[in-house]
Amino acid sequence: MNNIKRITALVMAMLMSILMFSGLTNVKAAQTAHVSISSASANVGDEVTITITASSDVKIELCDLRINYDSSILQYVKGFDAGGGGTGRLISPNATSFDVVFKTINPGTATISVDKSTSYTSSADEDYMSLTTSSGSVNVKAPASYSSDNTLKSLQISPGTLSPAFSPDRTTYNATVDADVTELVVSAAANDSAAKISISGRRMDPGSNTTTITVTAEDGSVKKYIIYTTRLEDGQEATTEAESKTEAVTEDVSQTVNNDGTVTIDGRKYSVVKDYSGITIPDGYQEIDYDYNGQKINAVKGIKTGLILMYLESEDGKGGFYIYDETAKTFSPYNTVAEPEITYVVLPITNSLEKPAGYALTRFTMNGKEVQVLMDADRQYCLFYGVSSLGEKGWFRYRVSDGSIQAYSVVKSDTANADVKADNGKTSGNSRFWLTIVLILGLIIAAFIVITIVLCTKLAKVKKVFNMASKDGVDLDEYTEKVIDGYAEDEDDSYEELDTSSDKISYGDDKSGKSDVEELKLFDVEDDK
Known part of the structure; x- marks a missing residue:
């Protein structure tokens, strides 16, 4: 019985520890608001209404949003508190949804986005809330009478x-x-x-x-x-x-980290900007605290791409975002190319990448910036290595004539397969961890069930013994547990009178009708009992 009590106490302690641990991990996260912008399609000359909405798990007490749009395609009509020239401001102490009207003036696709560096929301509990955003777009079609001649x-x-x-x-x-x-x-x-x-x-x-x-x-x-x-x-x-x-270019860029915290890239010195006030953060990225060479600085991280960007500024005051390679500790210019609804970040082409045959490494201007690409012999297509806003990373084929982009598959080498195996190993490790947790919980539950069954069996036996003893007028205080168990295991509930003057007690006949009887030996029975 004492062993059962100890096992029960141990199981209960383990269950309470698990409950306390799960309770400790339920930490309240910082309040976050998300700003979404709707999209639309229209013809040139039409008016379109774009809805801008701020949402959160808690009540938003104030919105102050700065909006950017393509003024070469859209002309502001109404909805902003102050707007025009490609920007607008929305501010309200009680509204979280705003309708902005534009007039379409030229064909094309216009992007509408939130300038996170100058926008904020607040709640009753906190003055400022962390802000995430998504962009909207307006696809403007030209009338049938418009010419399509672009030669x-x-x-x-x-x-x-x-x-x-x-x-x-x-x-x-x-x-x-x-x-x-x-x-x-x-x-x-x-x-x-x-x-x-x-x-x-x-x-x-x-x-x-x-x-x-x-x-x-x-x-x-x-x-x-x-x-x-x-x-x-x-x-x-x-x-x-x-x-x-087929002229090739050097794919390794000369970079040096200086003692004063600056970095020299291709002979040009840059300083790492630590304060992003007034700097527009690219869409799909959010500001984070980052440990760079032992210093806490501001950086931005892609929500889906996972890329780390830092803002570098040259000695002449010009600056821009650069992609920081956490493994190689190097920077490369942040450059994007885009199709409707999808943006691609162009990454450096390194020696470790598996390169397709039939292409030559060269430099090419995309979106006004020079990047490394693999060019085919006819210079009709080039391949760039990058990551899309959907999180897809790899080679993409760029058509030189119209800028269209497609995913490009390359046969993976043994190195790539090793990377896949490593990823599978990580996944397998995670699976084993959770399987271990499930097995431990299963064992705890099984032990609890077994203990419950044992206790119930013991209680039933004790109840039976006491009922029998009460019926026969037997005092069980003088008997050992073994004798009591033997007393309880008899299959017939009718007993003869106990003879306390003898060391042996006989009761009942067995079911076979024979005169053989079971014997219970008394232990240290006093004469007066």
Whole structure:
């Protein structure tokens, strides 16, 4: 009986410990508000209403939101407390949902987002709440009467000549300029007077350069013409067209962390900005505290991408976000390319990556910034390594002519398979941990059930013994537990009178009708009993 009591106490202590542990892990999280923006489709000239909503598990007492939108496609009509020029402000002490009206003025896709650096919400319990956001968009279609002609009528450069000769249907060209050329002069004319032309990448640096001529038709359709220009170094002779197509670039960037906390990238010194006041955080990222080289600084982390971004500022005051590689302790420029509803962050191409055959490593201008890509021989497509806003990481194929993007599969090497196995190992480890927890709880429950059954059996036996003893007028105080058990195991409830003058007590006949009887031996029975 004492052993049973000890086991019961141990099981109860374990159950109470589990309950206390689960209670301790229920810590109240910081209050968070989420701002969502609806999307819409319209034709040029229509008015659209966009709904901006702040939500939280607790009541929001105040909203002060700054909104950014594409003013080249949308024209503000009403809804902001102050708006115009691509920005607007929403402020209210009691409302959490706002309707903003825009007029569509040009075809295309306009993004509407929250400037988290200047927006906030508050609740009754806390002055400020942590803020997460999602963007909205308006897809504006052109009327059927709008022209879709996005071709060039002519294209010339100075100095240098295009190779091959210009043709409206060809979108990629090569050129070579001397070492003293610092800027490429581009002359381009659209075939349709309603089309618009923009040019980027005119600066010529030693080596490979990319110049992009973007033609946007009246209906919003886009075509891009690319010029790959090689600027020679002093004393260098011009290469052939085939050589210029497959020219490789150095994939390792020279970086040094200085004693004063600055970082030197390609010979240029940058300081790590610690305060993000007035800096617009990219969509899909949230501000975090980060331990950088032993110092607590502000950084941003992708909600789905998981990338760490830091804002670096050069000595001339110019700055931007850079991707920080936590393993290599290096920085690379943060650059994105986008399709409707999806944004891609372009990552550096390192030696450890499995590269597909038939492509040459080179530099290419995307979205106005130079990045590393793998270019095919015809320069019609290039591959970049990156991560999408949906969290998908890997190779993506970029079509040079129109900027369309597709996922690209590469056969994985043994190294990649090892990474997969490592991930599976982590998953298996987590599964074993939870399986162990379940087994422990199962054993505790099983032990509790067994103890309950044993106790119930004991109680039933004791009850039977006392009922029998009461019926026969027997005092059980003088008997051992073994004798009492033997007394309880008799199958017949009718007994003869006990003879206390003898050391042996006989009772009843067995069911077979024989005169044999069981015997119970008395222990230390006093004469007066």
